[in-house]
Amino acid sequence: MAALFLAGCGVRSSVVEETVVPERREIVVGFSQLGAESDWRSANSESMRSTFTAENGYKLLFEDGQQKQSNQITAIRTFIQREVDYIVLAPVTETGWDTVLQEAKDAGIPVVIVDRMVDVEDEDLFTCWVGSNFELEGRKAAAWLKRFTELQDIPPEDLHIVDIQGNLGASAQIGRTKGLERAVEENGWDLVAAVPADFTQAKGREVTALLLEEHEEINVIYCENDNEALGALEAIEAAGRKAGANLKEGEILIISFDGVRKEALQYALEGKISCIAECNPLHGPRVRAILETLEAGKVPDKLSYVTEGIYSGDASITQISVDGVNYPVTILTDSFIS
Ligand code: GZL
Ligand code: ZN
Secondary structure: OHHHHHHHOOOOOOOOOOOOOOOOOOEEEEEEEOOOOOHHHHHHHHHHHHHOOOOOOEEEEEEEOOOOHHHHHHHHHHHHHOOOOEEEEOOOOOOOOHHHHHHHHHOOOOEEEEOOOOOOOOHHHOOEEEEOOHHHHHHHHHHHHHHHHHHOOOOHHHOEEEEEEOOOOOHHHHHHHHHHHHHHHHHOOEEEEEEEOOOOHHHHHHHHHHHHHHOOOOOEEEEOOHHHHHHHHHHHHHOOOOEOOOHHHOOEEEEEEEOOOHHHHHHHHHOOOOEEEEOOOOOHHHHHHHHHHHHOOOOOOOEEEOOOOEEEOOOOOOEEEEOOEEEEOEEOOHHHHO
């Protein structure tokens, strides 16, 4: 085109060297997603699908593990057979990956771990990981609760907490449980029970109903994700109790994690949920940046932690601190949620 244009203007035409940008091959990404248990997971899957598109130069092979590690291992073996360029794994639990990751390594396919972590003998079995600091999330939520008790003059021994856990062995469950346990230890709170509820609303409702029946004294329910919190709320109201921060009036205070589901944020604005520690699901662009780094022949960081906030409708607590680091609390408003 340029050569034609120049000839047209009587200017001595010179052949314009077309710098042909080599069309990059389509990059094939095999993504083993662990399931579809929560709003967080759906948002995480959507982030991956909307990032690894044909127009962005990718072909995404998406496999849903339906909460079973065996399905994820089968998916990884399929990706190896199909000789994908990269494998991305969102592992349902931390252990049991060494063999299949060794097979991917032997096939020369880099593996990026996203969200939860893998616990492997040899860290060279995966290229890098991007996700959340789950124990910090738990410690931030517990720091908020401690600050709340101070402002409300609630003696530590008057807190009777149940931990509605995620599926056991998931990094998010391990970290959030640990964050609470440390605070229980440090503050002398009463941890009445810790029960897994698989990060689902139905299980959250079921286990909370049983716990409320068994333990009249419960006044704090620490839910390890929003879907469990929505289930816990249903169980509280079905038991004729009220969710809220007025413990002296017999209300039950709910703590939660994620901040993805609008309904949960709305309940936090209304005070039915007192505090939500953010867990950001939008890993698509972060994983793409890692693959682009690898495509450029560079080495990505081994571990990349996502920065996350903390939400509440209670304007009396505007910041909390963990290990001397201050974290601002986002006080929720209608405009923030809409
Ligand atoms: C956290 C993620 C957890 C979410 C839950 O990164 O693994 O799993 O907190 C989801 O909602 O089910
Ligand atoms: Zn009891």
